Amino acid sequence: MTIQIDYEAERKLDIDYEKLASKVAAHILETEHCPYDVCVNLVITDNEEIKRVNTEFRSIGAPTDVLSFPMIPFETPADYSVIEGDDSYFDLDTEELILGDVMISVDKVYAQAEEYGHSTEREFSFLFAHSxxxxxxxxxxEPDEAAVMEAKQAKALEDLGITR
Known part of the structure; x- marks a missing residue:
């Protein structure tokens, strides 16, 4: 697994975000039975840049905590049959499945950790698991989709011992 991290924010995270991202991604991929080596691009940025991207891609003129840009058009979550026989979802050099891109705002990590009364480690891990x-x-x-996703996020963080 490769997580390509571009750190574009001036403000520094006071955590080992590389280790956390790898740990969270590995656990999610294992629990979702991903049969491939994967690569994910992670951009750590600030509120200004994530607002710009949020405006451009979602027409929401406000900063958000995390944005996800999936590469694979899953019809059913984690149903890898959608890519069978299609090499276009793989990096030709590494043979890794290209899952997509994630952007996380450092400013939101700090603000939400304070707001929710937990660590920046927990907030970053939550946002990356979500993505x-x-x-x-x-x-x-939809409410039923949200319930499934929220349960999976909570279980992943609990399994990893990253709690409030």
Whole structure:
């Protein structure tokens, strides 16, 4: 598994975000029975840049905590049969499945950790777990979808011992 991290924010995270991202991604991929080595691009940015991207791609002119850009058009979450026989979802050099891109706002990590009364480690891990599930086709637009996704996020963090 490769997590390509681009750190674009001036404000530094006071956590080992590389280790956390790898740990969270590995656990999500294992629990979602991903049969492939994967790669994910993670951009750690600030409120200004995530607002710009949020405006451009979602027409929401406000900063958000995390954005996910899945590469695979899963019809059913984590149903990998959708890519069978289609090499276009794989990096030709590494043979890794390209799941997509994630953007996390450092400013939101700090603000939400304070707001919810937990660590920046827990907030970052929550946001990355949330985004990994999006990359695997999960969503939370409908109440039943949200319940499934929220349960998976909570279970992943609990399994990893990253609690409030």
């Amino acid at each position: 990994m599930l999006h990359l695997l086709g999960y969503d939370h637009m």
